[in-house]
Amino acid sequence: MEAEAELDAVFKALADRTRRAVLDRLRERGGLTLVDLCEHMEMSRQAVSKHVAILESAGLVATRRSGREKLHYLNPIPIHEIQERWISRYERGRLAALANLKNALEGRND
Template identity: 45%
Template sequence: MDAIFKALNDPARRALLDSLRRKDGQSLTELEEQLDMSRFGVMKHLKVLEDAHLVISRKQGRFKYHYLNALPLQEMLDRWVAPFLRPQAQMMSDLKAKLERETSMGKPDFMMQTFIRCSQDALWDALTKADQMAAYHFMCNDVRGDAKPDNVTEFILPDGNPMLRQVTTELDPKSRIAMTFEPLFMGPNAPASHMVYVIEPQGETCKLTIEHYDMAPGQEGFAEGWARLAASLKSYLETGTALKMAS
């Protein structure tokens, strides 16, 4: 918490966070152009933000891109505000940052990371088995099709309509899943995109990184859906209870 307060206690660092909130995945050069300071000064501020886990960075080729990671702020709200205002607030916590693995898909449009206290096998099963996906998905009670190479997975809403269709394109056992992302809830002609789960075991916990690629304009709202899914998955694996939306 001290690192978060220190990071926020500077107008230049708050300006960097505001900039990433408006446009995620900016390079150092893009951020430097918005502040009246040297490149070295911007790098120092970004380092403080990364140390506080408010910014995650990813190197792609010669460039390094930066992403806003607002989840530690949610953890802070849950600690001091939620007990009074939102008794059933999100249960996401211990969120950390810095993606280390590059993919062949280029620069992601969105990234999120969380730590879940569970085994690698348990997390892998939750992300690949249809019955478990249905158990923790925040809106769908029915999921058809396990995540297997070239297999179709469909998420079905309570009214019987399909919400999302995914096809598994790559699968590295217990470490990485790449899938298409077809948002049927936006209509039959909504542009498809791609997403990746990366699993990294770390002692008694697993770090889960969610990456989303090729998002079309107007699909920025997917970030809220990912936050809900990650929170419900974490709760499901740690407590046995998912965080379903009220019907």
């Protein structure tokens, strides 16, 4: 049941446009401070900090201390796990169907 709670936290974090924008910034360039993340946001530093905290608790953002700074990085693993759980299953079927079609068109009976 713990895995389901983690998954709920990821979906909750991804449901917000601002949090997705933070993840996009971290995808473009990791190792950003909170001040860096606030640069293109039209909200207070405290509001951005709350969004980042939700992303951290969902495991979507990892942090590392560098001196007095706290650097933020995208952690794509939770998103990959979602992709593996639901999307990959469908991709495998489509890829197998395309391979079968290719073989049929080429006259192979593998």
